[in-house]
Amino acid sequence: MSTSTIPSTTTAMASEKTFLAYTPSQGKVYAEARRDYHRSVYDAVLSYHTSGGGELDTLLDIGCGPGTATRRLGGHFEHAIGLDASAGMVETARTLGGTTATGEKIRFEVSTSDKLVEGDCCVDVIVAATAAHWFEMSSFWRRAAQVLRPGGSVALWCSGESSVHSSTPNAGAIQAALERIREEERLDDFFEEGNRLVRAGYVDLPLPWTVEPGVQGFERASFVRREWGFGDEFYAGQMEVDLDTFEKVLGTASPITRWREAHRDAVGSERDIVRRYRRAIETLLHEAGVQPGQERVRGAVTGVLLMVRRT
Known part of the structure; x- marks a missing residue:
């Protein structure tokens, strides 16, 4: 891919409005708060792609946010482009920068149309x-089939x-308290379909052979979950964090952001849902003998990676 090619950007991400409205300052907070993925995730992507004979010329990261994954993977490619619908996120990504395997600067662009690249x-x-849970997947798969080289990977x-x-x-008591507060504050009312796809581990994320109409050009036998x-x-x-x-x-x-938009008078007060979570954790840690100022909580998460190859 020529480095002069200007991305005219990604498929529809119009279903997601919360991150789209992020300002540069919000993008900075997001980048500082969100953690990077474990090396095993990136290794799995690279191993899958190269084991099928794929080349490491051009990487395209869709819904790149502040560019975390773009930078980590971009160092293995000659060219790398990160696209996001949020100007605030893209400004943050550009500020953080990044280079490819050849020393070329990673490109970050705002996505505004239904195309991935020219x-x-x-x-x-x-x-x-x-990010994929915010895509209009029929459009995504159709355009991905066009821009990927034969042997390319998603x-x-x-x-x-x-x-x-x-x-x-x-x-156990902390988990129960968090779930109780979640119900009391009706947080699930602020979940969108994309959030539900994430919670279910992308089990129902549309694939090339499940969208209507189906998209040709991907090897179903190559699909890996x-x-x-x-x-x-x-x-x-x-x-573990303080x-x-x-x-x-x-x-x-995003559900917390939407909850706060609907409860602006509570933001920053003791009625804020996140502050309620914190106070419950503090109380239960103190009951367990943790001293004030030493409160820390450790989380556990599941993860999923879907990969498929272009014919």
Whole structure:
């Protein structure tokens, strides 16, 4: 792919409005709060692609957010482009930067149309990290089939269920308290279909052969679904955080953002849903003997990676 090719960007992500409206400052907070994926995720993508004879010329990351996955994978490719519908996210990604295997700067562009890039058969790998659940998948698969080179790969991944790790003091009581607050605040009312696809581990994410009409050009036999359980490392680093970090991370979740938009008078107060979570955790940790100022909670998540190859 010529580095002068300008991405005219991604398939429809119009179903997701929360991140689309992110400002650069919100994008910065998101980048600081969200953790990178474990090396095993990236290794799985690269191994799958190269084992089928795929080349490492051009990477395209759709819904790249602040560019975390683009940077990690882009270092293995000659060219890398990250696309996102949010100008705030793209500005953050550009600020953070990144280079490819050749030292070329990674390109980050705002997506505004139903195209991935200008031209066909020009991309080797398309990835979407915790983003595909917001796509209009019929359009995505049709355009992906056009822009991928023969032997190219698509890799889509996300985290799934989350829980309090059993090593956290009073873990069972904390988990029960979080679920009770979730019900009291009717947080599920602020889940969209994309959030539900994530919670279910992409079991129902439309694939080339399940969309209507079906999309030709992908090897169904090449399809791989890889899962990470609660005991596996889907994210990099330790899952144990202090409660300031807990609040910051949870505040970037789209259902929480939508809840806060509907309860503006509660934001930042003791009635804020995230603050209620925090106070419940603090109380139960103290009951278990944790001293004030030493409160930490460890989380556990599942993860899933879907991969398929272009014929």
